[in-house]
Structures are given as C-alpha cells and as structure tokens.
Amino acid sequence: MRSVLIAAGGTGGHISPGVALAEVLVSAKETYGFDKVIIHSLYRNKDNPDLKQAPCEVLWHNTPNLSGNFLLLPFRYVFHLLKSWFQFSRLGVDAVIGMGGYSSFPALLFGLIFRKQILLCEQNCIPGSVNRIFFRFAKKAAFSFPPKAAPLSCEWEILGNPLRKKAVPKLTLKxxxxxxxxxxxxxxxxxxxxxxxxxxxxxxxxxxxxxxxxxxxxxxxxxxxxxxxxxxxxxxxxxxxxxxxxxxxxxxxxxxxxxxxxxxxxxxxxxxxxxxxxxxxxxxxxxxxxxxxxxxxxxxxxxxxxxxxxxxxxxxxxxxxxxxxxxxxxxxxxxxxxxxxxxxxxxxxxxxxxxxx
The missing domain is CATH 3.40.50.2000 (Glycogen Phosphorylase B;)
Incomplete structure (x- = not known):
C-alpha cells in the first residue's frame, strides 16, 4: 500500500491549504498512484471545521512544542514521535507533504530518516523555521509568494496558496x-x-x-x-x-x-x-x-x-x-x-x- 501524508497541524493557515491538497489527491489517487491520503494534525485542532469536514482520514497526534518542562520534554517528545512513526509505517507512508509549523516536524523527520519523498508547501514570503531546515532534504517545494531569505537547493516553483473548493468563487466577477x-x-x-x-x-x-x-x-x-x-x-x-x-x-x-x-x-x-x-x-x-x-x-x-x-x-x-x-x-x-x-x-x-x- 502506498500512502501520502499531509502534515498540516499548526494554525488555520497551515490546515486550510493542507485540506485543499487532500481534496485534490483524494479525487485523483489512482492518477498519482496512491492508495490512501492521510492528514496528520494536532489534537488541539479537532474542532477545526476544515478538519471536521476533511476528505480523508485525519491522524491525530499530541507532539509537544519544543518548550515547557525541560526535564520531561525530551521523554514526551520522543514518545509521541515514535508513536507517530509506528502509525506512518503501518499505513505505508511513501511521501510526506509538509505544510509548515513545528507540528509538521515529526512527519518530515520520518521522511528524512526512512528515505521517503519529502515535499514542502510554504505559504509566506519569509519561510518558517521548520521548512527552512528541510529545504535541503526536500525533493520539491511549492511557494505561495516569491520566497525571501531562503537558501534553496531543491526544485521549486511559485504556484500560489492552495484553496479549498468552498473558497473558490463560483461566479464570474464584473x-x-x-x-x-x-x-x-x-x-x-x-x-x-x-x-x-x-x-x-x-x-x-x-x-x-x-x-x-x-x-x-x-x-x-x-x-x-x-x-x-x-x-x-x-x-x-x-x-x-x-x-x-x-x-x-x-x-x-x-x-x-x-x-x-x-x-x-x-x-x-x-x-x-x-x-x-x-x-x-x-x-x-x-x-x-x-x-x-x-x-x-x-x-x-x-x-x-x-x-x-x-x-x-x-x-x-x-x-x-x-x-x-x-x-x-x-x-x-x-x-x-x-x-x-x-x-x-x-x-x-x-x-x-x-x-x-
């Protein structure tokens, strides 16, 4: 089984374009050779309307931010990291699309260590810190705007921010x-x-x-x-x-x-x-x-x-x-x-x- 994982777990600015990509992939899985599409998102986003209406399975995780109790953080982080990786392996994840934000790190690190295809979406002119780390390991990166201050060694294009179907106008504007x-x-x-x-x-x-x-x-x-x-x-x-x-x-x-x-x-x-x-x-x-x-x-x-x-x-x-x-x-x-x-x-x-x- 081949699955594509969309890591979209930060704010609405990460989640909405991730759901938009999932809509496209779900409707064309056979075209792109995938059996399953999965969104990886934080538990705190369970009430997000886009994720409630997601077109595919949502895999929830509770990986902590890299702050808080310094003594307990490494143990908590590794526990949730390994838990996610076990789920990714069971689901046959073959490609990881990172939408940015700290919550995409576990999925992208899985892709790096286990040599999966890493693809990045960056919504802002100034790329976020996680995406900046993984640009050097990614196969391709798609940008909403021309990027600033981002050393890029992968193939990249400026394609715009993915929009959910419900956010696309249906009328011709006059x-x-x-x-x-x-x-x-x-x-x-x-x-x-x-x-x-x-x-x-x-x-x-x-x-x-x-x-x-x-x-x-x-x-x-x-x-x-x-x-x-x-x-x-x-x-x-x-x-x-x-x-x-x-x-x-x-x-x-x-x-x-x-x-x-x-x-x-x-x-x-x-x-x-x-x-x-x-x-x-x-x-x-x-x-x-x-x-x-x-x-x-x-x-x-x-x-x-x-x-x-x-x-x-x-x-x-x-x-x-x-x-x-x-x-x-x-x-x-x-x-x-x-x-x-x-x-x-x-x-x-x-x-x-x-x-x-």
Missing part, C-alpha cells in the same frame, strides 16, 4: 458594477482578524465607526473571532458582527473591500474574489512574515498596507476617505487583486509534486 458610485451609495467593508480574531483591528474599526462620514459611506461586517465576539458586541451596535463563519464565500461576495491581517490564506482567498485589501499586518509575527506578505500584495497593486502597533483609526480613516472620493481606485485595485490570484493552486501543486494529472 468589476465595474461593484464600485459604481451611481449604483451604490455605501461600500461594504469586511473586517477580518484571522481565525483567532484580532483585538487591534476590532478596536480600530470600532473607533472608526464613530465618525459620521464613515457611517454615511460604509457598512461594516466584522468577523471578530469567537473569543472576542462578546467584547466587540459590548462596544458597538453599528456593525454586523459574526464570531466565526464556515462559509467565507458568501462574505467575500458581499464585500466591496476587506480590512484584514496578512496571513497567506486571507490574501489568497481575497485575491480569488478580486477584493481590494487594506492590510494591517500583525506586528509581532515571527520573522515579521505578515508585513512581507502584505508588502508583496501592495507592490502588485492589490492592497494598501497600514503598519501600526496602536489602535489609532486615523490612518484607516484616510484610506477609506480616499476610496470614497475616488471609487475608480477600488476598481483598479480589484483588477490587480485578481491578477494575484491562483485559484488552481491546489491542482497545480499536486501536479508539480507528483508529475502527472
């Missing part, structure tokens, strides 16, 4: 209709802080909505994050508040523009829906990778980047004011956003990895 000021007196703004929410962005937008001009020209829909929903609901009644949504397509179709962090998943999905983006990168992200992602989109005309650590709304106010005064700018950014999209990234990545299809 740019001019969305931002025609004669047809629309208000613009729909979708506010997102990522899968966990973002207190900074929530508070910036809450402050912003107190301005009369903003209330007149913009409508807001805020995905607050489950943990922050009650907090935001106490601060404002002027926005449509949603704690979490498993159907992002309907929100992207509603929106005229997006205010968000700059994780790869958000950028890729917004680009697929031709959405102009106002990006406020998480200022404390490791290696400042969110700023690098945001700057790439801005350089390609698909976004406006606001770099700040405080909750002052004045900079966002100025950007929205400029858009309201010149809606054609939104149309132009929309076109550039769509040009940055890779809606077939999942299929192209699997084809690149396994050379068929």
């Amino acid at each position: 740019f001019g209709e969305k931002w025609d000021p004669k047809k629309k007196k208000q613009f729909n703004v979708l506010v997102m802080g990522g899968s966990q929410g973002a207190r900074q962005i929530n508070n910036i937008v809450v402050n912003l909505m107190k301005h009369d001009f903003i209330q007149e020209r913009f409508r807001f829909r805020m995905l607050t994050g489950t943990a922050l929903y009650d907090e935001v609901s106490k601060k404002t009644k002027m926005a449509d508040l949603i704690s979490y949504s498993d159907n992002m397509a309907e929100h992207y179709e509603w929106a005229n523009l997006v205010v968000a962090r700059s994780g790869s998943g958000v950028l890729s999905e917004c680009a697929a829906f031709a959405l102009p983006m106002i990006l406020i990168p998480y200022p404390f992200a490791k290696d400042d990778h969110q700023t690098a992602n945001a700057k790439y989109m801005e350089a390609n005309g698909a976004a406006v980047v606001i770099e700040q650590k405080d909750e002052d709304e004045s900079r966002l106010f100025r950007v929205l004011n400029d858009f309201a005064e010149n809606p054609q700018v939104l149309n132009d950014i929309s076109v550039k956003s769509l040009e940055c999209s890779h809606v077939d990234a999942a299929e192209e990545t699997i084809r690149f990895f396994f050379g068929k299809g």
Whole structure:
C-alpha cells in the first residue's frame, strides 16, 4: 500500500491549504498512484471545521512544542514521535507533504530518516523555521509568494496558496458594477482578524465607526473571532458582527473591500474574489512574515498596507476617505487583486509534486 501524508497541524493557515491538497489527491489517487491520503494534525485542532469536514482520514497526534518542562520534554517528545512513526509505517507512508509549523516536524523527520519523498508547501514570503531546515532534504517545494531569505537547493516553483473548493468563487466577477458610485451609495467593508480574531483591528474599526462620514459611506461586517465576539458586541451596535463563519464565500461576495491581517490564506482567498485589501499586518509575527506578505500584495497593486502597533483609526480613516472620493481606485485595485490570484493552486501543486494529472 502506498500512502501520502499531509502534515498540516499548526494554525488555520497551515490546515486550510493542507485540506485543499487532500481534496485534490483524494479525487485523483489512482492518477498519482496512491492508495490512501492521510492528514496528520494536532489534537488541539479537532474542532477545526476544515478538519471536521476533511476528505480523508485525519491522524491525530499530541507532539509537544519544543518548550515547557525541560526535564520531561525530551521523554514526551520522543514518545509521541515514535508513536507517530509506528502509525506512518503501518499505513505505508511513501511521501510526506509538509505544510509548515513545528507540528509538521515529526512527519518530515520520518521522511528524512526512512528515505521517503519529502515535499514542502510554504505559504509566506519569509519561510518558517521548520521548512527552512528541510529545504535541503526536500525533493520539491511549492511557494505561495516569491520566497525571501531562503537558501534553496531543491526544485521549486511559485504556484500560489492552495484553496479549498468552498473558497473558490463560483461566479464570474464584473468589476465595474461593484464600485459604481451611481449604483451604490455605501461600500461594504469586511473586517477580518484571522481565525483567532484580532483585538487591534476590532478596536480600530470600532473607533472608526464613530465618525459620521464613515457611517454615511460604509457598512461594516466584522468577523471578530469567537473569543472576542462578546467584547466587540459590548462596544458597538453599528456593525454586523459574526464570531466565526464556515462559509467565507458568501462574505467575500458581499464585500466591496476587506480590512484584514496578512496571513497567506486571507490574501489568497481575497485575491480569488478580486477584493481590494487594506492590510494591517500583525506586528509581532515571527520573522515579521505578515508585513512581507502584505508588502508583496501592495507592490502588485492589490492592497494598501497600514503598519501600526496602536489602535489609532486615523490612518484607516484616510484610506477609506480616499476610496470614497475616488471609487475608480477600488476598481483598479480589484483588477490587480485578481491578477494575484491562483485559484488552481491546489491542482497545480499536486501536479508539480507528483508529475502527472
């Protein structure tokens, strides 16, 4: 039996593209010569909607992060490592696709020691530490954006971030209709802080909505994050508040523009829906990778980047004011956003990895 293992156990930014690759592989196992597709993910992700709806078996593990009790950590880590390796051997794992993050390390180390095919997906402009370790051992690597500061000895291509089928638009977009000021007196703004929410962005937008001009020209829909929903609901009644949504397509179709962090998943999905983006990168992200992602989109005309650590709304106010005064700018950014999209990234990545299809 030949199996392919997708190590996707970190945040939603690792899990969603891993599930997208699994969707493609499950539908074309015979084409690529595999009998089984497996996702390897952390127990803490058991409530993740993408994994609950995964198209294949999910193998759960509890490998600890390399921190905590120094005396017990080596024993705990080795125990969970060997447990996973036994399961991989029993399932006939022949290829390992690493989606990044510390939780992909056990699967990638298995691939290295037992001489299995190692394939890597990197979602960010600045690659994560685990992927940087394994680039030298990988057969191929697929990137969402042009990589920075990454010594690469393997074969690699820039193919975009793999999108789940439910995150791909089903309608043909007509740019001019969305931002025609004669047809629309208000613009729909979708506010997102990522899968966990973002207190900074929530508070910036809450402050912003107190301005009369903003209330007149913009409508807001805020995905607050489950943990922050009650907090935001106490601060404002002027926005449509949603704690979490498993159907992002309907929100992207509603929106005229997006205010968000700059994780790869958000950028890729917004680009697929031709959405102009106002990006406020998480200022404390490791290696400042969110700023690098945001700057790439801005350089390609698909976004406006606001770099700040405080909750002052004045900079966002100025950007929205400029858009309201010149809606054609939104149309132009929309076109550039769509040009940055890779809606077939999942299929192209699997084809690149396994050379068929």
